[in-house]
Each structure stands twice: as C-alpha cells, then as structure tokens.
Amino acid sequence: MLGLGPSLPPASAGMAYVAAAMPAMGLGDPLLNHIANLKAAQKRLRDEKKSIAKNLRNAERRKKRLRVRARQLTDDDLVAVLRMRQDLRERAVAGEGAEMSTSPGSSGSDARSSGSSAA
Numbered sequence: 001m002l003g004l005g006p007s008l009p010p011a012s013a014g015m016a017y018v019a020a021a022m023p024a025m026g027l028g029d030p031l032l033n034h035i036a037n038l039k040a041a042q043k044r045l046r047d048e049k050k051s052i053a054k055n056l057r058n059a060e061r062r063k064k065r066l067r068v069r070a071r072q073l074t075d076d077d078l079v080a081v082l083r084m085r086q087d088l089r090e091r092a093v094a095g096e097g098a099e100m101s102t103s104p105g106s107s108g109s110d111a112r113s114s115g116s117s118a119a
Contacts, residue, residue, distance in 0.1 A: 073081075
C-alpha cells in the first residue's frame with residue numbers, strides 16, 4: 001500500500017483482531033481488566049437479583065400457607081395461641097429482670113416455675 005501503517009484487517013477478523021491488536025497499542029491490560037471486572041459485577045448483580053426474587057417468592061408462598069392455616073383455626077385455638085404468646089412474653093420479662101438481679105443459673109429455673117404457675 002502507501003506505507004502509512006499496518007494494513008486494515010479483513011472484515012471477518014472482527015474482535016479477534018481487535019483483541020490481538022490492543023496490547024500492541026498499549027490498551028490491552030487495563031481495558032481488558034476493566035471489562036472483566038464489569039462482567040463479574042454484572043454476574044454478581046444478576047445472581048443477587050435471582051436470589052432476592054427467590055426469597056420474595058418463598059416469603060409470599062409462606063404467607064399464603066399461613067393464611068390458609070389461620071382460616072382453619074377455631075376461636076378456642078386462637079385464644080390458646082394468644083395465651084401462649086402472653087406467657088412467652090411474661091417469661092421473657094421475668095427472665096430479663098431475674099438475670100439482672102441474680103446469677104444466670106438460678107434465674108432460669110425461677111422464671112420458668114413462676115411463669116407456669118401464673119397460667
């Protein structure tokens with residue numbers, strides 16, 4: 001040709017030529033590393049998105065199952081659940097107060113016995 005530089009590659013060479021020529025032009029390592037980092041970040045974000053979607057779908061299914069079970073409960077069942085929850089709260093409060101005033105070994109048994117006798 002005219003000797004103005006390297007001749008142009010054929011159109012079929014495409015990206016292979018560009019990738020091979022980049023290091024010769026001084027663009028290889030930083031640019032390729034940047035592209036690789038972007039691809040890795042994209043994959044991480046895609047995986048995170050899938051995981052979040054899966055967790056959301058599972059939470060919605062769990063909520064639906066609980067609603068179905070809750071509809072099957074009788075009034076007596078609901079009252080029993082409320083009593084159990086109240087008992088657990090009382091035990092937690094009694095356990096916290098006892099731990100602050102006495103040793104941990106003696107507070108656990110005292111809190112359990114006082115909580116069960118109150119019911």
